[in-house]
Amino acid sequence: MSIPKREYVELRSDEVQEILGTPPAWLVSWGTLLIFLGVAALIAVAAVVQYADVVPARVTIVRPSPPLTVVAPRDGYIAAFLARDTQFVQENEVLAVLQGSAEYNDVRQLDALLRYWQRCFPDSMDRIQPPPNLQLGDMQIEYTALTQAVENYRFGQKNKASTARQGANAAAQQIAKLEQSIIIDQRSLRRLDSQLATARERYQRQSTLYEAGAISRIELERERQQVDELERQRDALEESILRKQNEITSLRRIRQDASLAEAETGLNAIGQLRQALSNMQAALNRWKSANLVVAPVAGRVTLNGNIFLRRQYVRAGQPLLIILPAQDDSAVARLQLPIVNSGKVRPGQKVIIKLDSYPYAEFGVIYGTVRSKSLVPTDEFYDVAVELPHGLTTSYNKAIPLEHRLNGTAEIVTEQKSLLHRIYEQVFTAFR
Known part of the structure; x- marks a missing residue:
């Protein structure tokens, strides 16, 4: 079997090179356009993208x-630790109590009463009634003084009312009697004025008769004596009326002075009671500063893992807890x-x-x-x-x-x- 002969084609002929080396016109146009659009798109994206x-x-x-660290105010044992971890507390809320000579429940009762009494003072001071047998430790002296001031005020008010009523009634009765007596004297004075006018007219007539020789001198003197007697009676009656009016003025002044003295006594009692309340409040504030651990601001309590028990001893300045302010x-x-x-x-x-x-x-x-x-x-x-x-x-x-x-x-x-x-x-x- 014979093998066919391969035919070789010359690819580098001028005709082939002309066909392969010349691109179509449409391809060149569209390619250039696409490249231009691509570059323009890149530039636009680069300008827009930021x-x-x-x-x-x-x-x-x-x-x-910032968070506030609350520390112990003094050395001592914890009587009660009231704060709890993550608890929200208000400003001035009691967080812990240190043990002292005063009973904390009695102190709380006194604190509430003081606030109430200060609202009552001075319009409703009769409502101030200190309860007995409070265990207040170092504050007992101020509390005793307050109790005594309240008693003095009530005693003074009671006696002042009784004395003032008695004095006012007595003065009023005496003034009424004097005024009634003056009215009677004024009536008598008017009658004397009438009699005196009549006597003077008669004396003038008798004087005319005496000058005419119709009456004797003795009869004229008798008429003159009668006029003088009526004038003396009138002067005495006027002096009596003036004396009684001065006495009424004096009685009114005495009554006014007594009222002022009673008012001054009452003011002194009120001032003493006010001072006793102030001293009691100051003593209570000192006790709070020394024995209470209070929240300086409203916020949430953080104990940071600390556990404080009753009767646990703490030192002054020892951190007890942290408050995150609200x-x-x-x-x-x-x-x-x-x-x-x-x-x-x-x-x-x-x-x-x-x-x-x-x-x-x-x-x-x-x-x-x-x-x-x-x-x-x-x-x-x-x-x-x-x-x-x-x-x-x-x-x-x-x-x-x-x-x-x-x-x-x-x-x-x-x-x-x-x-x-x-x-x-x-x-x-x-x-x-």
Whole structure:
């Protein structure tokens, strides 16, 4: 069997090269257009797409008011520890009581009574009734003085009312008698005036007759004596009326002076009672300062694992518990901004906060705004205050509990630049 001969074609002929080396016109046109559109699209994307220019920093978010440590006021044994861990307490609420010579329940009763008595004073002082047999220890002296002042006030009020009533009644009766006597005397005075006028007229007639020689001198003198007697009676009666009027004035003055003296006595008793109440309140305040552990502010109690039992001994200044002050959702964010790139930070710039304790991939980030930056760095760092307009609500709408301190990282967005702008800056910098 014979093998057929292969025929070889010359591929490098001029005709073949002309066909293979000349692309079609439509392919060149569309290819150029596609390349141009691709480059234009890349430039447009580079001009549109922007990403932030950020300055990193460490951030600390704290409460506006720091936690307060409550300590023992003096050396002593605990009589009662009333606070519980995580308990919410009000300002001035009693947290613990140190053992002393006074009975705490009696002190509480006295404290409530003092507040009530001070509201009653001075309009309703009769309601002040100190209970007997209170065990008040060092405050017993002031309490005894208060009890005595109350008794003195009541005794004075009782006697003052009785004495004033008796004196007023006696003076009123005497004044009434004198006024009635004056009325009678004034009637007698009017009668005497009438008799005196008649006697004077008769004496004038007798004088005319005597001058005419119709009567004797003896008869004229008798008429004159009668006129003089009536004038003496009238003068005596006027003097009696004036004396009685002066006596009435004196009685009224004496009654007024007695009332003023009684009022002064009452004021002295009120002043003594007021002073006794003040001394009792001062003694109670001293006892509270020495024996009570109270909450300085409203907040939540944290014992930090400490357990205090009754009869446990504590020393003055020994920390007993911590109170986290009650706050709203406000918080204070502070940045430690390194000097590097710090000149780009300005107030009003956006801040993105990522907390260490709450992964941002799960909880989101917290947004803030630069409020201020310190003028001078401290230890190579600027202090930057950040305002949190949404509090601790994250970008995932999750509320972060306001703990005492939250640490994390912050990114200060100093400028939004497009990719094209950044390429231009790099090229410009390279050829500058």
